[in-house]
Amino acid sequence: MSETVNHRSSQTEPARHENAIQTRYDELVRAAEATVKVYTPAEAIDLAGEAGILFVDVRDAVELSEGKVSGAIHVSRGRLESHLTPENPRYVDDLDDAAEIIFYCAGGARSALAAQRAQELGFDRVGHLAGGISAWKDAGGPMQVIEDRC
Numbered sequence: 001m002s003e004t005v006n007h008r009s010s011q012t013e014p015a016r017h018e019n020a021i022q023t024r025y026d027e028l029v030r031a032a033e034a035t036v037k038v039y040t041p042a043e044a045i046d047l048a049g050e051a052g053i054l055f056v057d058v059r060d061a062v063e064l065s066e067g068k069v070s071g072a073i074h075v076s077r078g079r080l081e082s083h084l085t086p087e088n089p090r091y092v093d094d095l096d097d098a099a100e101i102i103f104y105c106a107g108g109a110r111s112a113l114a115a116q117r118a119q120e121l122g123f124d125r126v127g128h129l130a131g132g133i134s135a136w137k138d139a140g141g142p143m144q145v146i147e148d149r150c
Helices: 025-033 041-047 063-068 077-084 093-097 110-122 131-136
Strands: 037-038 053-057 100-104 124-130
Touching: 025 110, 037 041, 041 100, 041 131, 053 093, 077 110, 100 110, 100 131, 110 124, 124 131
Parallel strands: 037 124, 053 100, 100 124
Antiparallel strands: none
16 A cells, blocks of 8 residues: 655645535625625715614624624524524524615625625525625724624
Protein backbone atom coordinates (compact mmCIF):
# COMPACT_ATOMS: atom_id res chain seq x y z
CA MET A 1 0.00 0.00 0.00
CA SER A 2 1.22 3.42 -0.81
CA GLU A 3 0.70 6.33 1.52
CA THR A 4 -0.50 9.61 0.14
CA VAL A 5 0.96 12.68 1.72
CA ASN A 6 -1.16 15.79 1.51
CA HIS A 7 1.01 18.89 1.30
CA ARG A 8 -0.89 22.11 0.85
CA SER A 9 0.73 25.38 0.02
CA SER A 10 -0.76 28.66 1.18
CA GLN A 11 -2.00 29.26 -2.36
CA THR A 12 -4.08 26.13 -2.74
CA GLU A 13 -7.73 25.76 -1.83
CA PRO A 14 -8.45 24.27 1.58
CA ALA A 15 -9.45 20.60 1.61
CA ARG A 16 -13.18 20.10 1.29
CA HIS A 17 -15.26 17.40 2.78
CA GLU A 18 -16.54 15.12 0.03
CA ASN A 19 -20.14 16.15 0.78
CA ALA A 20 -19.41 19.86 1.12
CA ILE A 21 -21.46 22.40 -0.76
CA GLN A 22 -19.40 23.55 -3.70
CA THR A 23 -20.78 27.09 -3.71
CA ARG A 24 -18.83 29.64 -1.70
CA TYR A 25 -20.55 31.80 0.91
CA ASP A 26 -20.00 35.03 -1.02
CA GLU A 27 -21.55 33.39 -4.08
CA LEU A 28 -24.62 32.45 -2.03
CA VAL A 29 -24.92 36.05 -0.84
CA ARG A 30 -24.61 37.44 -4.38
CA ALA A 31 -27.26 34.98 -5.59
CA ALA A 32 -29.57 36.08 -2.78
CA GLU A 33 -29.03 39.75 -3.63
CA ALA A 34 -30.02 39.01 -7.21
CA THR A 35 -33.46 37.86 -6.05
CA VAL A 36 -34.39 40.49 -3.44
CA LYS A 37 -34.41 44.28 -3.27
CA VAL A 38 -31.16 45.70 -1.97
CA TYR A 39 -31.57 48.98 -0.09
CA THR A 40 -28.73 51.45 0.22
CA PRO A 41 -28.44 52.98 3.69
CA ALA A 42 -29.82 56.29 2.36
CA GLU A 43 -32.87 54.56 0.83
CA ALA A 44 -33.52 52.62 4.03
CA ILE A 45 -33.12 55.71 6.22
CA ASP A 46 -35.71 57.51 4.08
CA LEU A 47 -38.15 54.64 4.74
CA ALA A 48 -37.53 54.48 8.50
CA GLY A 49 -40.69 55.30 10.43
CA GLU A 50 -43.02 54.98 7.44
CA ALA A 51 -46.21 53.00 7.97
CA GLY A 52 -45.92 49.44 6.71
CA ILE A 53 -42.10 49.35 6.71
CA LEU A 54 -40.72 46.77 9.12
CA PHE A 55 -37.01 46.50 9.84
CA VAL A 56 -35.97 43.04 11.02
CA ASP A 57 -32.64 42.61 12.79
CA VAL A 58 -31.31 39.08 12.13
CA ARG A 59 -28.13 39.41 14.20
CA ASP A 60 -27.50 37.15 17.16
CA ALA A 61 -28.76 38.41 20.52
CA VAL A 62 -25.21 39.12 21.74
CA GLU A 63 -24.78 41.61 18.90
CA LEU A 64 -27.73 43.75 20.02
CA SER A 65 -25.67 45.53 22.65
CA GLU A 66 -24.45 47.73 19.79
CA GLY A 67 -28.01 49.00 19.36
CA LYS A 68 -30.49 48.44 16.57
CA VAL A 69 -32.38 50.38 13.93
CA SER A 70 -35.07 52.43 15.70
CA GLY A 71 -38.32 50.50 15.72
CA ALA A 72 -36.81 47.27 14.40
CA ILE A 73 -37.79 43.87 15.71
CA HIS A 74 -35.25 41.16 16.46
CA VAL A 75 -35.49 37.74 14.81
CA SER A 76 -32.17 35.92 14.91
CA ARG A 77 -31.11 34.31 11.65
CA GLY A 78 -30.78 30.97 13.42
CA ARG A 79 -34.52 30.88 14.18
CA LEU A 80 -35.75 32.78 11.16
CA GLU A 81 -37.88 30.07 9.58
CA SER A 82 -39.87 29.45 12.77
CA HIS A 83 -40.59 33.18 13.11
CA LEU A 84 -41.75 33.43 9.48
CA THR A 85 -44.14 30.46 9.51
CA PRO A 86 -47.68 31.45 10.63
CA GLU A 87 -48.48 27.95 11.92
CA ASN A 88 -45.47 28.03 14.24
CA PRO A 89 -45.97 29.28 17.83
CA ARG A 90 -42.87 31.50 17.37
CA TYR A 91 -44.41 33.35 14.41
CA VAL A 92 -43.96 37.13 14.62
CA ASP A 93 -47.35 38.81 14.26
CA ASP A 94 -45.72 42.14 13.31
CA LEU A 95 -45.06 40.61 9.90
CA ASP A 96 -48.81 40.62 9.13
CA ASP A 97 -48.97 44.41 8.94
CA ALA A 98 -45.75 44.91 7.00
CA ALA A 99 -46.05 46.16 3.45
CA GLU A 100 -42.26 45.83 3.10
CA ILE A 101 -39.80 43.93 5.28
CA ILE A 102 -36.20 45.11 5.33
CA PHE A 103 -33.78 42.65 6.90
CA TYR A 104 -30.41 43.73 8.22
CA CYS A 105 -27.45 42.23 10.05
CA ALA A 106 -23.96 43.45 10.95
CA GLY A 107 -22.50 43.66 7.44
CA GLY A 108 -25.17 42.62 4.92
CA ALA A 109 -24.52 38.95 4.19
CA ARG A 110 -26.89 37.25 6.66
CA SER A 111 -29.65 39.71 5.87
CA ALA A 112 -29.42 38.98 2.13
CA LEU A 113 -29.81 35.28 2.87
CA ALA A 114 -32.65 35.99 5.34
CA ALA A 115 -34.53 38.08 2.79
CA GLN A 116 -34.12 35.38 0.18
CA ARG A 117 -35.41 32.76 2.63
CA ALA A 118 -38.41 34.93 3.53
CA GLN A 119 -39.18 35.25 -0.16
CA GLU A 120 -38.99 31.47 -0.54
CA LEU A 121 -41.47 31.17 2.33
CA GLY A 122 -43.99 33.38 0.55
CA PHE A 123 -43.15 36.94 1.59
CA ASP A 124 -43.10 38.90 -1.65
CA ARG A 125 -42.11 42.38 -0.43
CA VAL A 126 -38.73 41.81 1.16
CA GLY A 127 -35.33 43.36 0.87
CA HIS A 128 -32.17 43.82 2.82
CA LEU A 129 -29.89 46.64 3.91
CA ALA A 130 -26.61 46.70 1.99
CA GLY A 131 -23.70 46.95 4.39
CA GLY A 132 -25.86 46.12 7.40
CA ILE A 133 -26.08 48.12 10.58
CA SER A 134 -22.49 49.27 10.12
CA ALA A 135 -23.45 51.14 6.95
CA TRP A 136 -26.66 52.37 8.63
CA LYS A 137 -24.65 53.92 11.48
CA ASP A 138 -22.10 55.43 9.10
CA ALA A 139 -24.96 57.07 7.17
CA GLY A 140 -26.43 58.55 10.38
CA GLY A 141 -29.47 56.29 10.62
CA PRO A 142 -31.53 56.52 13.82
CA MET A 143 -30.50 53.99 16.45
CA GLN A 144 -32.26 52.49 19.42
CA VAL A 145 -30.19 51.62 22.48
CA ILE A 146 -30.82 48.12 23.80
CA GLU A 147 -31.00 47.93 27.56
CA ASP A 148 -29.01 45.19 29.30
CA ARG A 149 -31.02 41.99 28.88
CA CYS A 150 -29.68 40.29 32.03
